Amino acid sequence: MQILVTGGAGFIGSNYVRFLLENREDDVVTLDALTYAGSLDNLDGVLDHPRHEFVEGSICDADLVEDLVADADTIVNFAAESHVDRSIDGAQSFVRTNVEGTQTLLEAAVDADIDRFLQISTDEVYGQILDGIFSEDDRLNPRNPYAATKASADLLAKSYGTTHGLPVLITRTCNNFGPRQHTEKLIPKFIRNAAAGDELPVYGDGSNVREWIYVEDNCSALDVVLREGEPGEIYNIGSGEERTNLEVTEAILDAVGGSDDQITFVEDRAGHDQRYALETDKIERLGWEPQWSFEDGLEQTVDYHRP
Numbered sequence: 001m002q003i004l005v006t007g008g009a010g011f012i013g014s015n016y017v018r019f020l021l022e023n024r025e026d027d028v029v030t031l032d033a034l035t036y037a038g039s040l041d042n043l044d045g046v047l048d049h050p051r052h053e054f055v056e057g058s059i060c061d062a063d064l065v066e067d068l069v070a071d072a073d074t075i076v077n078f079a080a081e082s083h084v085d086r087s088i089d090g091a092q093s094f095v096r097t098n099v100e101g102t103q104t105l106l107e108a109a110v111d112a113d114i115d116r117f118l119q120i121s122t123d124e125v126y127g128q129i130l131d132g133i134f135s136e137d138d139r140l141n142p143r144n145p146y147a148a149t150k151a152s153a154d155l156l157a158k159s160y161g162t163t164h165g166l167p168v169l170i171t172r173t174c175n176n177f178g179p180r181q182h183t184e185k186l187i188p189k190f191i192r193n194a195a196a197g198d199e200l201p202v203y204g205d206g207s208n209v210r211e212w213i214y215v216e217d218n219c220s221a222l223d224v225v226l227r228e229g230e231p232g233e234i235y236n237i238g239s240g241e242e243r244t245n246l247e248v249t250e251a252i253l254d255a256v257g258g259s260d261d262q263i264t265f266v267e268d269r270a271g272h273d274q275r276y277a278l279e280t281d282k283i284e285r286l287g288w289e290p291q292w293s294f295e296d297g298l299e300q301t302v303d304y305h306r307p
Ligand code: NAD
Pocket: 006, 007, 008, 009, 010, 011, 012, 013, 031, 032, 033, 034, 035, 036, 037, 038, 039, 057, 058, 059, 060, 077, 078, 079, 080, 081, 082, 083, 097, 101, 120, 121, 122, 123, 150, 172, 173, 174, 175, 176, 177, 181, 182
């Protein structure tokens, strides 16, 4: 089987390309535009793997996408603009890649009679939840431009399933952490700041809650959905490991050996969602469960990101 992995030079995509080459027999083609968020360093050691080919380009380039999709059996679409703060500053590139790019891939997939199309989505499409957990049937209520473009892509992907019979699967994962995450994101940034003795700027009062999954667990979950999931279905991927941002910050300072004096509280993100949390019964019925605790994952992550 040939799998086209888009966004495979980014954080989760590069971990997934590694997962496939290490654990599966498939040929992998990585398509990535190498924006500021992507780097060939993330594919260090697997770039020249005999079952791997890297192509630099955009999922918005219809001709290129058509060529690549023609040879692929399966598409896994990670490619996205992914940083919420940047989407608040300006959302045009988010609409372009996350919505138009996904549509370009979907269109090519219909024409090429693709076996499976896995759209990688996020818990943020549900919006915030103060008590309880989101199931896959809950309504979409994205509250920032990034989440809105991801929700749009989910709806488009689902519609190509219903209208064109494309075998689309959608995964919605909680916050990932681990090796190869861009240093603009909370955990890598705070690890580096903690190690350098710099301030760790926490939004608001630090009480916002996120569910954290170690990226290796997300990769195994995505693979289970790709192989065992039912086309047309949506699968939440979560860990149950909820932490406030302040708890995450303190855990990083503990692990790195920094001081709580390094914590500063800064003006909150506009429209900052208070809490996300996911019900995961559906993916667990496929036989998947997370292997990593937050603490064990953080130890690995600190080892990787500490300068
Ligand atoms: P990332 O920003 O680290 O990587 C995105 C990759 O996409 C980069 O390599 C970038 O170069 C590439 N890219 C951007 N625009 C492109 C385009 N037009 N064509 C081709 N490639 C392009 O993001 P990530 O954290 O690895 O997230 C990957 C996917 O997982 C995204 O779809 C994101 O919405 C989703 N997701 C992420 C998280 C998380 O916690 N990081 C959680 C849930 C879902």
